[in-house]
């Protein structure tokens with residue numbers, strides 16, 4: 001522990017294939033700071049799968065934890081996915097978090113092979129399409145490498161659920177943050193796109209601020225709604241993208257398909273800009 005999983009994996013079986021995150025340097029993220037990354041010994045993972053099957057033989061959707069199980073070698077992933085396949089006759093989907101690096105380090109053929117073994121969905125934190133913003137939060141990725149990672153996943157037929165963090169560039173940098181992010185999504189569309197609001201653990205604030213330019217100011221909810229509005233205005237993906245802002249951090253939950261529902265979502269934002277009672281209060285946002 002701690003163990004994290006995406007909200008949409010809440011009803012699914014979780015198998016811990018790795019511990020921690022192989023990157024673990026992003027300044028805004030405290031999820032795995034108490035863990036040193038390591039791959040769990042394969043025999044232990046396979047034993048966990050046997051035990052899980054005993055408890056829940058009909059499990060059909062399985063999430064491989066922790067932070068980026070896709071970093072495992074192909075041999076390890078093959079062994080784990082084969083075991084899941086043999087053990088759960090009703091298996092329909094395996095998913096995992098993935099860093100952009102994970103999706104670039106593996107070839108499209110390797111990703112395609114994983115897909116044939118039912119690893120069909122990866123969750124990737126884009127955070128921003130702006131290389132400058134990504135540098136300041138030590139993401140270890142750029143606009144270009146994000147695009148390469150999304151292209152590899154798309155070419156292999158993997159679904160990508162991507163997240164973007166509103167507020168990440170602060171008051172001075174938000175326009176470049178949003179414009180670059182929209183450009184990235186328009187050129188390399190994922191299957192799902194979610195926005196989160198920047199929320200730092202108290203212990204992470206100093207590390208985050210140490211990399212920012214002097215005078216960095218955090219965005220308030222009014223400014224976040226402006227970012228959300230501008231992002232939706234600029235998004236025009238060539239294929240439908242399922243959009244959500246239902247993460248606990250968001251002041252305004254939204255859901256729709258882009259570009260089809262853009263005007264409807266913009267109307268909801270306009271109303272929430274004018275009427276504060278339409279927004280979620282901070283005390284129910286898990287902040």
Ligand code: SF4
Pocket residue numbers: 021022023024025026029030031032067099125
């Ligand atoms: S790659 Fe993801 S899980 Fe790892 S430190 Fe960065 S944001 Fe956190």
